Amino acid sequence: MKNKLLAILSFLYISSVFSQVLEGKQLESYKGFFNFYYEEAQDKIYLEVNKLDTEFLYVNSLATGVGSNDIGLDRGQLGDNRVVSFTKAGNKLLLVQHNLDYRANTDNDLEKKSIEQAFAKSVLYGFKIEKESNGAYIIDLTPFLLEDRHEVANTLKRSKEGNYKVDLSKSALSLGRTKAFPENVEFEALLTFSGEPSGTKLRTVTPTPSLVSVIQHHSFVELPDDGYQPRGFDPRSGAISISYLDYATPIQEPIKKHFIIRHRLEKQFPNEKVSEAKEPIIYYLDPGTPEPVRSALLEGASWWNEAFEEVGFKNAFQVKMLPEDADPMDCRYNVIQWVHRSTRGWSYGSSVIDPRTGEIIKGHVSLGSLRIRQDFMIAQALFNQPFVKSDDNYQPMLEMALARIRQLSAHEVGHTLGFAHNFAASANDRASVMDYPHPLIELQGKNIDLSNAYATGIGIWDKVTVAYSYSEFSNSTNEGKALNAILDKAQKEGLRFITDSDARAQGGAHLLAHLWDNGESASEELNRVMKVREQAIANFSVDNIRTYEPYSVLEDVFVPLYFFHRYQTEAATKVVGGLDYNYAVKGDGQLTGKIVDAKVQKEALEAVLGTLSAEQLAIPKDKLELFPPRAFQYNRGRESFSGKAGVAFDPLSAASTSSEMTLKLLLHPERANRLVTQKSLDKNQIGLEDVLNELIEKSFHQSYKNAYLDEVQQMVNVNVLKYVMNLAVTEKAYFQVNAIASNALENISAELKQSKNNYASHYNRLIAEFNKELKEFELEEAPKIPDGSPIGTNMCNYVLD
Numbered sequence: 001m002k003n004k005l006l007a008i009l010s011f012l013y014i015s016s017v018f019s020q021v022l023e024g025k026q027l028e029s030y031k032g033f034f035n036f037y038y039e040e041a042q043d044k045i046y047l048e049v050n051k052l053d054t055e056f057l058y059v060n061s062l063a064t065g066v067g068s069n070d071i072g073l074d075r076g077q078l079g080d081n082r083v084v085s086f087t088k089a090g091n092k093l094l095l096v097q098h099n100l101d102y103r104a105n106t107d108n109d110l111e112k113k114s115i116e117q118a119f120a121k122s123v124l125y126g127f128k129i130e131k132e133s134n135g136a137y138i139i140d141l142t143p144f145l146l147e148d149r150h151e152v153a154n155t156l157k158r159s160k161e162g163n164y165k166v167d168l169s170k171s172a173l174s175l176g177r178t179k180a181f182p183e184n185v186e187f188e189a190l191l192t193f194s195g196e197p198s199g200t201k202l203r204t205v206t207p208t209p210s211l212v213s214v215i216q217h218h219s220f221v222e223l224p225d226d227g228y229q230p231r232g233f234d235p236r237s238g239a240i241s242i243s244y245l246d247y248a249t250p251i252q253e254p255i256k257k258h259f260i261i262r263h264r265l266e267k268q269f270p271n272e273k274v275s276e277a278k279e280p281i282i283y284y285l286d287p288g289t290p291e292p293v294r295s296a297l298l299e300g301a302s303w304w305n306e307a308f309e310e311v312g313f314k315n316a317f318q319v320k321m322l323p324e325d326a327d328p329m330d331c332r333y334n335v336i337q338w339v340h341r342s343t344r345g346w347s348y349g350s351s352v353i354d355p356r357t358g359e360i361i362k363g364h365v366s367l368g369s370l371r372i373r374q375d376f377m378i379a380q381a382l383f384n385q386p387f388v389k390s391d392d393n394y395q396p397m398l399e400m401a402l403a404r405i406r407q408l409s410a411h412e413v414g415h416t417l418g419f420a421h422n423f424a425a426s427a428n429d430r431a432s433v434m435d436y437p438h439p440l441i442e443l444q445g446k447n448i449d450l451s452n453a454y455a456t457g458i459g460i461w462d463k464v465t466v467a468y469s470y471s472e473f474s475n476s477t478n479e480g481k482a483l484n485a486i487l488d489k490a491q492k493e494g495l496r497f498i499t500d501s502d503a504r505a506q507g508g509a510h511l512l513a514h515l516w517d518n519g520e521s522a523s524e525e526l527n528r529v530m531k532v533r534e535q536a537i538a539n540f541s542v543d544n545i546r547t548y549e550p551y552s553v554l555e556d557v558f559v560p561l562y563f564f565h566r567y568q569t570e571a572a573t574k575v576v577g578g579l580d581y582n583y584a585v586k587g588d589g590q591l592t593g594k595i596v597d598a599k600v601q602k603e604a605l606e607a608v609l610g611t612l613s614a615e616q617l618a619i620p621k622d623k624l625e626l627f628p629p630r631a632f633q634y635n636r637g638r639e640s641f642s643g644k645a646g647v648a649f650d651p652l653s654a655a656s657t658s659s660e661m662t663l664k665l666l667l668h669p670e671r672a673n674r675l676v677t678q679k680s681l682d683k684n685q686i687g688l689e690d691v692l693n694e695l696i697e698k699s700f701h702q703s704y705k706n707a708y709l710d711e712v713q714q715m716v717n718v719n720v721l722k723y724v725m726n727l728a729v730t731e732k733a734y735f736q737v738n739a740i741a742s743n744a745l746e747n748i749s750a751e752l753k754q755s756k757n758n759y760a761s762h763y764n765r766l767i768a769e770f771n772k773e774l775k776e777f778e779l780e781e782a783p784k785i786p787d788g789s790p791i792g793t794n795m796c797n798y799v800l801d
Helices: 002-008 109-118 152-158 201-205 293-302 304-310 371-382 395-417 460-470 479-492 522-539 551-562 566-575 598-610 651-666 669-681 688-697 707-729 735-753 760-772
Strands: 027-030 035-039 044-049 056-062 078-089 092-097 122-133 136-140 162-166 179-181 184-197 211-221 241-246 256-260 281-285 317-321 334-339 347-353 359-368 442-444 447-449 579-581 593-595 796-800
Touching: 078 122, 078 347, 152 162, 152 184, 152 211, 281 293, 281 395, 293 304, 293 317, 293 334, 293 395, 304 317, 304 395, 304 460, 334 395, 347 395, 359 395, 371 395, 371 522, 371 551, 395 460, 442 522, 447 522, 460 479, 522 551, 522 566, 522 598, 566 598, 566 651, 598 688, 651 707, 669 688, 669 707, 669 735, 688 707, 688 735, 707 735, 707 760, 735 760
Parallel strands: 281 317, 281 334, 334 359, 347 796
Antiparallel strands: 027 035, 035 044, 044 136, 056 078, 056 211, 078 092, 092 122, 122 136, 162 184, 179 184, 184 211, 241 256, 347 359, 442 447, 579 593
16 A cells, blocks of 8 residues: 555645645655654654644553563563643644643642642653644654653663663664554554673574564554543452542542543443443454464453443453454554463553543453463373373363463453452452462362363452442442442452452461462362372373473473472461451451461461471482483473482472472561561460471471481471571561571570481581671572462563553
8 A cells, every 4th residue: 555655646745734844755644643644765754743732642562572571571562651742842842741640630720730830741752843834733753753662771771681772773664553543643663772682581582682673662542531430449349540649639538539440331221221332342362362272262351241241231341353454552452462472471461541530441461372381281290191092182281271271361351451369269269360370170089180270250259340340320329339339248248359469478468368379278278289289299100291202391291290389388378477357448347457366377387387298398209210311402491490410300409499488488587577476466376486396396306217208308407497597687577586586596406416317417517607607697598499480370460551
């Protein structure tokens, strides 16, 4: 089309307004929200601006990526979105970003102006006016489009991959997806970044690491009309929110305003109990997604329609294939994109929103393509000799992997509908797709059952979040009371909502909110998981790989099986020194917070200490025969076992790594501080002394006649010693914690002097050296645990762009 136009139009008389500046140029014309013109001879885009001081949305993004999860520059990645406007200043047009964090929602223009003057704006760019006539202007947009608006160079620098900058001699406008529509215009430019690579990650994904080329996308989008009604945020709702300070607020009311983010959804017939939507929410799947993943993603995303139907919308949420000629970066499309990277990594749901109101304009899901292979490998490790009869017996493992990908599709779409993680859902019969699910593997005798690994369909909590965010109320209904009624009903049904920071393992304390866990009781599930793990290891054989695959592949398959308990261990450990609490509000009758019962904490501690047993940590001798030195071209990587035995497989380092995983969580300084506090408040609670005494009993007091088990036990013991040492000196702990840990070290030393432990003298020498140079102590970690989080899938984030 472009070549045809250029051939026909040797000279395009754009308009009388701009004829002088554009005279003699061969131009291709684009008519839309902004009119613009492309000049091939100079590789320039001229923008026509006739909307001075009119706000619109500017969004930058990446149309193509770098391909490294660690660097984080993905195909389809949304960047910032900003409310901007063009303002005239002398012979320039300034593109100004407005500061919406501070506002005055009032009819008093002078009050509004006082806020605008009190807080800074940001001028994104200054354009020389090429021509002006009757309030319309033409500017050269090209330098702006060729700037690093996505901050690629800064990302590479933060990743320690080198110092890069845009090389204009190797950069150019990209017209393939440069388009104009009535409500938005889209621009793209190929940017080449030149620099000296200093890291290793960029070298693995770039053909010439000193030159990194990506396509940057720019969107100018018309802001929505004022027909959208913002909805207030409630911390119990599970909705994601925006906030700002409104200085026009009466003094007796909160100055900070919170509104949820959501798509605009209105009934076509508001008085009908069930009605089709004026405009349904439609998500489009990347047509580059292969089968059978394509069908799984379509099915999983479509689960949300059930929740919308329950609040009175018929067929209001739809999932379709993206038309082949459509641009996934176009702000008119909600997109589920299948993203490739060199290693498995995160998935995320991002949104383009109207920062003024919280209205979602575009949802954009990015799913890492390697996730399904990791799920398949986990199933391959768990399944009892899947390839004993045929190398084609892959269907059971594939079914588990597809079950996860359906759930993941629903999860990430949920973020782009405006919903946060709910990490308490797994304690209530998998009540939400917004949790991180660990595969629920069951034992049938000596066989592993994968059939119930992942839940199917939308969860009961998800219906609550949809009801809160998208229910439409009549004018006669008090919306605030109706929304509270939705949350009160959920509370009475026993549903809980706890999200990200309260569910994290390091120092985390919530009784129920955990990542990658199952079951109402973290300790009971950990005990069950350990039995599944034990049986699966017993079943493991060469028939867990296909014929003629190297034994090195078998070792890699064994990794997620050996560490199968890692996330349920995190969950159970958080119960020790744990708390039970809600995001309560006055008058809702919820539990505000309490210390976890002593009995529950003791059960959790016992289950956690079970993961330090040498019998559990020692890889059976007959399995060690399956792991010879690595085959040619099958080197160990970040998801392999680490060790200190050279080319030989190192079972002692594997045990050390696993035990350290538990101890790093159990003896976290914040947990130790809570144990001291809790014991002081309730003498029946377990305290730090109790935990350390139990830990020492299960480590230094254990001995085995079996030499192999005894050496595994020593790996546990030395980890116990160094983490107790850390508690004795860390400034992150209370003085009392330091003292209790120091006393524990003295007790260990005294007992070792009476012990028959072959390494007693060495342990005591370590303690003596530690006591001499307390300030010099550095926590030396065991061989690094293989990448695992997320186990069975990829970590996700939700981003408000």
